[in-house]
Amino acid sequence: MSASDVLLSCEGVTRRFGGLVALDHLDLEVKRGDILGFLGPNGSGKTTFFNVLTGIYDFSDGQAHFAGENISKHSAQAVYRAGIARTFQRSRMCLSLSLFDNIMVGNHKHLNLGLGFNLFRRGAFARDLEQRYEQARDLVRAFSPNLADRMSEAVGGFPMLDRRRIEICRALISQPKLLLLDEPSAGMTHEETHQLMGDILSVREHTPELSIIIIEHEMSVMERITDHCAVLNFGKKICEGTYQDVVNNPQVREAYLGIE
Amino acid sequence: MQNNLIYRIPVLGRLSESNLSLFAGLLAALLTTGFAIWFLKAENEYVIGFLLALAVAVTLGVSRLGGLGYVGRAFSDHEKLMNGAAVCGVLALAAVFREDHFTLLMIAIVLLYMLAGLGLTIQFGYLGLVNLSGASFLGVGAYTSAVLLAHTAVPPLLVLVIGGVMSALVGCLLVLPVLRTKGHYSAVVTIAFAILFMSFLQVNDTLGGPQGLATGEMALFGWGFNTGIELENGFYGSFYLNYLLLALALLVIAFALVKRLERSWIGLSMDAVRLDETAAACYGLSIARWKVVGFTLGNFLIGMAGALYAMMLGFIAPANFSFGDSLILVSIVLLGGIGNPWGLAVAAAIVVILPEKLQMIQEYRFLLFAGLVVLVLLFRPDGLLPRGMRNYIPGGGARS
Structure with a gap:
């Protein structure tokens, strides 16, 4: 495999909170177009890894290269501009804002935020708005035609499944290279989870270049959508491979079920 | 926008919903200005108390009947006209109380x-x-x-x-x-x-x-x-x-x-x-x-x-x-x-x-x-x- 196929490579990523080592020298590679599943018991460091990677927490040690760029010192804003977008475990939407507004929050790297443009060149603003609105609606329509007709409704009025869809649209609108999904099925029924995973697979069909890292506890989801999986326990990677390799690994069984 | 709903109003004849909201908005602006003049002219505390009670009662009553929705729509659908009406209201107050x-x-x-x-x-x-x-x-x-x-x-x-x-x-x-x-x-x-x-x-x-x-x-x-x-x-x-x-x-x-x-x-x-x-x-x-x-x-x-x-x-x-x-x-x-x-x-x-x-x-x-x-x-x-x-x-x- 050539080096350019690797989108994200992490070497020895470590995060300490005082004496607690939440992430312990994690090495990881994600190829372009790959879907990597992230497994591990609660508190094993999966979300911490997302938070470190996206600049919410600093790296205590180690580094990460993304598309040839060292992102270990990047702020959250710079990580986003480099092309990493994420969703949150506790869905973080602006509930009082409209569906369209929420999606546009995710598109900030393409928005003209100049005072002159926004306050005085209203004609140009209206044309820009029209174009972005169409783009956002097309994206939403790909997930759910029903949602595309409700662009101006407040997100707080939508059920969890739709909120997750909107959150993923918010992450995708800026056309990132890497999408981080933090437990997208949290708070949803089995059937809803199934639908959402179908949506994610269809997104992948449309954008084969997009890489995804997904944290999930639903094993059936992992089996269905991931190309390979990595398992964390106490901040360390204990296993990596295809889904079948991982679930049959004795260390993984021990981490999840305890020693028999 | 849905403008196809047509209402019949005795004096005004047929009005689209959009025009109806405009009418409601302008009426509200006019009434508010009139009320403000009356209120600012009032000297007696009982009259003032009565006017306050009247304002609260009318607002609640109109709100019950759904009339405030039309006024609200007037401000969103006919914004420029309503802004103009508000400025005219202040100018009217200024003219009345010029001395x-x-x-x-x-x-x-x-x-x-x-x-x-x-x-x-x-x-x-x-x-x-x-x-x-x-x-x-x-x-x-x-x-x-x-x-x-x-x-x-x-x-x-x-x-x-x-x-x-x-x-x-x-x-x-x-x-x-x-x-x-x-x-x-x-x-x-x-x-x-x-x-x-x-x-x-x-x-x-x-x-x-x-x-x-x-x-x-x-x-x-x-x-x-x-x-x-x-x-x-x-x-x-x-x-x-x-x-x-x-x-x-x-x-x-x-x-x-x-x-x-x-x-x-x-x-x-x-x-x-x-x-x-x-x-x-x-x-x-x-x-x-x-x-x-x-x-x-x-x-x-x-x-x-x-x-x-x-x-x-x-x-x-x-x-x-x-x-x-x-x-x-x-x-x-x-x-x-x-x-x-x-x-x-x-x-x-x-x-x-x-x-x-x-x-x-x-x-x-x-x-x-x-x-x-x-x-x-x-x-x-x-x-x-x-x-x-x-x-x-x-x-x-x-x-x-």
Whole structure:
């Protein structure tokens, strides 16, 4: 495999909170177009890894290269501009804002935020708005035609499944290279989870270049959508491979079920 | 937009829903203006009490019948006309009371409080930065104008702008500790500033200490505002009329700009910063940048209002810019509906005019406002006129 196929490579990523080592020298590679599943018991460091990677927490040690760029010192804003977008475990939407507004929050790297443009060149603003609105609606329509007709409704009025869809649209609108999904099925029924995973697979069909890292506890989801999986326990990677390799690994069984 | 619903109304014949809302909006503007004239003319406290009860009863009744929805739609569908109607309403009041110093002064103060309220709306309503030193920034603008008019030959119109700039600059210093706070803790920083500013004014002899300073007058093209208007046909207008009209002009400009700000990507950014800083940061928004921009813009408007306020009063003292006045400004924003500039109009009118008309409650006004704010927060947590969904292009298009 050539080096350019690797989108994200992490070497020895470590995060300490005082004496607690939440992430312990994690090495990881994600190829372009790959879907990597992230497994591990609660508190094993999966979300911490997302938070470190996206600049919410600093790296205590180690580094990460993304598309040839060292992102270990990047702020959250710079990580986003480099092309990493994420969703949150506790869905973080602006509930009082409209569906369209929420999606546009995710598109900030393409928005003209100049005072002159926004306050005085209203004609140009209206044309820009029209174009972005169409783009956002097309994206939403790909997930759910029903949602595309409700662009101006407040997100707080939508059920969890739709909120997750909107959150993923918010992450995708800026056309990132890497999408981080933090437990997208949290708070949803089995059937809803199934639908959402179908949506994610269809997104992948449309954008084969997009890489995804997904944290999930639903094993059936992992089996269905991931190309390979990595398992964390106490901040360390204990296993990596295809889904079948991982679930049959004795260390993984021990981490999840305890020693028999 | 659905305009195909047709209503039959006996006198007016057939009306589309859109025209019906316009009709309702204009009628509401007319009735409000008429009511305001009646109310401001009333002297007897029983009449005033009756008028208040009437206003509450009519508003509740119309609201029950669903009429307020039409008025609301008039403001969103026919925005330009309704804005014009509101300005005409104020002009009508100004014409009716053209010789009445006190009433004109009250209306002008309402307009200036609205202007300052617009500044707080950017800070508090859009960015979520609680500013409990609004009156202090009003004071920075006021003292700037007093000093500049007394010691320099800067044209008074420019003094208004400099008053705003000074207030924005002081705000730029204050924003440094504010940036280090999260959530509503900016309130604590601004309370500290309000107390500091008050002590500074009281011990500073150059600025008149507790006694305060006399302020020069506003002048445009060599025409002083402190002389009344007398025309050959016998028209006489109080000098407060000049200030009222200028305050109205400033307010209209600021109102339009704040509305545009809200209806832009900047407004969206500010909302995102208020609602979730972490998520906003993960989507590339610079939290500090928007807080600085919003805080500065807001203080500019407050400072400009303060500069004109000082010229109009002719005399300013630290007592005009107390912590209590800051609370009044914040309660205007809370009462009116956080983030809705129209709410400011209703709330500023209530907060400024009510205690003046009902002298018996003057001493208890803080008690009354506190009670009113608590009641509103309990029963209408989004204020009397809650902010609606963002409508980037007024009047509709694909997004209405």
